[in-house]
Amino acid sequence: MIRAKQISNLSSSARSFFLGGTRSSAADGNSCTSAEDDSCLLRRHQTRHEAAHTGNRVFTRPSPPPLHVSPPVLPVKPDPANHKIPLPDGTEVSRVDHTLPITSVKASGREHLGEVYTTSASKDPSERAPRNASPGTKQASNDVSHDLTKTTVSGKRKCGYYPSGEMMRVTPAPRHVIEKVSSILRRFKWGLAAEEALHSSGFKMDAYQANQVLKQIDNYANALGFFYWLKTQPGFKHDEHTYTTMVGNLGRAKQFGEIKNLLNEMVRDGCKPNTVTYNRLIHSYGRANYLKEAVNVFTQMQEAGCEPDRVTYCTLIDIHAKAGFLDVAMDMYHRMQVAGLSPDTFTYSVIINCLGKAGHLPSAHRLFCEMVGQGCTPSLVTFNIMIALHAKARNYQSALKLYREMKAAGFRPDKVTYSIVMEVLGQCGFLEEAEGVFTEMERESWVPDEHVYGLLVDLWGKAGDVEKAWRWYQAMLHAGVRPNVPTCNSLLSTLLRGHRLSEAYNLLQSMVALGLQSSLQTYTLLLSCCTEARSNFDLGFCGQLMAVSGHPAHMFLLKIPPAGSDNGQKVRDHVSSFLDYMHSEDRESKRGLIDAVVNFLHKSGLKEEAGSVWEVAAVKNVYPDALREKSCSYWLINLHVMSEGTAVTALSRTLAWFRKQMLVSGECPSRIDIVTGWGRRSRVTGSSMVRQAVEELLNVFNFPFFTENGNSGCFVGCGEPLKNWLSESYVERMHLL
Incomplete structure (x- = not known):
């Protein structure tokens, strides 16, 4: 059984979910904003009242939605496509020109693409769902990646023909x-x-x-x-x-x-x-995160004399990109070109999404411009991907500029587009204007769904306005829209951050009544709340909430065996079995849970168990970017996406691994960079809790580090001092301090 004690300090893992939330963007299932933005949301929202009297207002503030009624009809809709964005100081943000403009793209050139993107790019209002749409009415997807995959898994494009010999x-x-x-x-x-x-x-x-x-x-x-x-x-x-x-x-x-x-x-x-059969099998393995099996099917289909087509390659590219294996995804892209399959709009969209998710936004933008230059007209899906990627990189001005150019090219926004723009405005602090986009969407006869309502719940929750978040949740129920788990997680995060535990309990009970199963994110929120419990009563109440969630992770945590004389092998076996059981969960969700578990164990004094959990997570590739060899004998330890307890544990076990490798091979790294960044919640270099915890650990053990080029968030060790330090026996047990 886990031995828990009261933790007085707020954990970074808790802040990660309480402040950052667990919402997913329209493009890729993750938030399209950086965690650093959250800390200034409330401040920006409050300073808007001052800006209202000092600058030229472009957007009109709508009234908040009333409790227990449908969302209000807001008086004026903002148009981010044609106006500048006011800043808190009364100034306005001008449009930012890209080096490669795309204003030459016209929607009229989409006729040959209509077969693939009929729903998203259609200009016919009859294809959009009316306000009182029946359950069978066609509606746009809320997930760009899902749209891409949907075309892939079906094995056929929307025009109704069977590709690849079907x-x-x-x-x-x-x-x-x-x-x-x-x-x-x-x-x-x-x-x-x-x-x-x-x-x-x-x-x-x-x-x-x-x-x-x-x-x-x-x-x-x-x-x-x-x-x-x-x-x-x-x-x-x-x-x-x-x-x-x-x-x-x-x-x-x-x-x-x-x-x-x-x-x-x-x-x-x-x-x-046939090819369609193999494509569906590849996609089935890929969506369950069985990548090796998917590649094996790819090999088998070629051995059987069945030629892969664009859908085959795009599926393999997409599933590897989502799993974080960008090198494999790009290799598949090159193999597709070698096979003589030239990229089409769908292929370009997949690759652009792949590059953007991996953090290579400039490359994604260059490919987007190359796509236009090659005469391949972007679809609405492509624009949605690009807007979402810029938003995720916090290039909000660029995201809004692309939105304006998309409309100028003749494309009419769909629910995905509106959702992205709403999130961009919300993260800029313009929450009333985000509500105005909601009104515009309704005016254009798009029916708001659970994602759109959930986005407004999330934005107001991040801004610290619990009442507004709750009102939008109630408006969602009143409109007859069934909440999904991410929306409930957003509201749960808001309630826990506001220390409204009884209301959080009622929300969990309502999820059960609605038939919603708690996700990994749900349990991670509750575990993080338990880590930062202010009193024994709060600790016990959080334990009840975790039990009410009914998630298998709770039994996993309760049954973690104590570290014994077996050097933590029982703990590692227990963790390995659980991660195998959670194999089909996405990597971000697993990473969030492991971060919360390691942080909880570390701060509860169970540091040996915390180290064993981390070791298994590293082997299972839960943190693929935590350790990387930049060049020969030059290593990078990346801790900036972790809570402070997890970061200290990860650093200790990684340095112990370097020592073990050095003793076996006799070779020592020439240089190690320990990157803490600005921290998950800090916008000021040097104030990161992760950085402070890491620096304290290194100082205690006299690690010969230095900083260079004014980067106080990166600790560097190299040369003979590093080798001598790794030879010390205490390096093996650093994590127990």
Whole structure:
């Protein structure tokens, strides 16, 4: 059992989630702003009242949404496309010109791209969801990356043809047959009742009709039962299309054992897997974070004589980029070019997103301009990606400039675009103007969904206005929009930061009532709150909240064995098993949890256990950028994304690893840079809590460090002094101090 004690100091892990929140941007699932921005949000918002009387106002402040009613109709909508942004001192931010302008891009050149991006780039208002849209009404996706992947996993573009050899069927299918059978499968769980209902319907289906039905089934068990039931029907025979669709259904449910059985049966039935089949299998493994298996499928399809297409390469690029393996992603891009597959709009969008996520925004922008120069017209999805990447890099002026250029080129914003612009304005401190964009979106007949409402909950929560965040949450419920887990996490973060624990408890209970399962981020928030508990009562209450969440991470934490005479092996085995269980979770979520766990253990006095948890996380690539060899014998230890307890633990164990390697090989690093940055919550160099904790540790153990070029956030050790220091025996046990 974990031995917990009261922690009086606010942990950086707690601040990471309380101040930074856990919202995801429209582009990539992560916040499109830097954590350093959060500390000045409230200050900027407050100083806006002074600026209102000193400068020319461009935006009109709307009224806040009332409690328990739908969001208000705000009087004036701001237009970031045509106006400057006022600053708190009354001045205005002018437009910033890129070195490579893109104003020559016109939406009229999109005809040949409409097949791929029909929904996002359409200029036809009838394709947008009306205000009172029915459940089946088409709406734009809230996730740019998801849009890209959706095109990939389907194996076909939206124009309705089958790429890579999948033939288009010309025989029309009676819609009433497909709808009737689909209705039966939605009404029943697979079993005798479902079979009897299908028999009673009297319908006979061919493979094409069966394929259309399989595409409409969300429950993989129903789909699989129906698939095998069809095999028992006289005269029916599955073809490569029904097998491929079934592979996709099982892949979404991560039923890889069933997929292997199905593929074996497919071959026995004389149906050869085609490129679309392999593409869906690659995507299924990729979305579950089984990258090696995805690459193995890529190899197998080539050995089987099945040529990869653009979708194949784009899928591999996308899944590796999301997992942080930029080098593999770019290698796939080059292999695609060598294979003679020239990039199209979709491919460019994937690569731009890949580069931007890896922090190479200049390269992403150059590729965007190259795309335009090659005559490949960007789509609305491409613009959304670029705007989101600039926003994530805190280039807010550039993001708004791209938004203006996009509109000037004839593209009409969708919900993704509006969401990004709202977040940019919110992070600049213009929260009322962000609400104005919400009104503009409604005026343009876009129906706000859970992401849009959740964004406003998050922005007001980060600004410290609990009441406004709560009002937008209530407005969301009143509008009949079911909250998602990220929205609840945003509100939970706000309540915990405001020390409103009883309301946080009620929110967790309401999540259970709504059928929402707590995520890793939910539990990380609660664990961080426990770390900074002010009293034993708060500590106990936080423990209750963690138990109410029902997340498997709670049992993992409770059952961490104590470090014994086995040098922490039991702890490492326990952590390794849990991370294997959480394999399909995204890397950022796992990193946040491990950061909170190590910080909690370190500050609770369980430093041996904290060190063992860190070692396993390092082996599992949870922190891929924590240690990097810049050149021969020149190493970089990157701690700036960690809490102070985690940073001290990581540094201690990494230096101990260097000592061990030196004793084995006799070779010592020529230089080690220890980067603490400005800290997760500090905008002033030298005030970072991570930096202070690291400097204190290095001073205690007389590490021969120095700083250079005025960078007080980077400690440097090199040469003979470093070698002599690593030879000291106490380096092995630094983390126990």
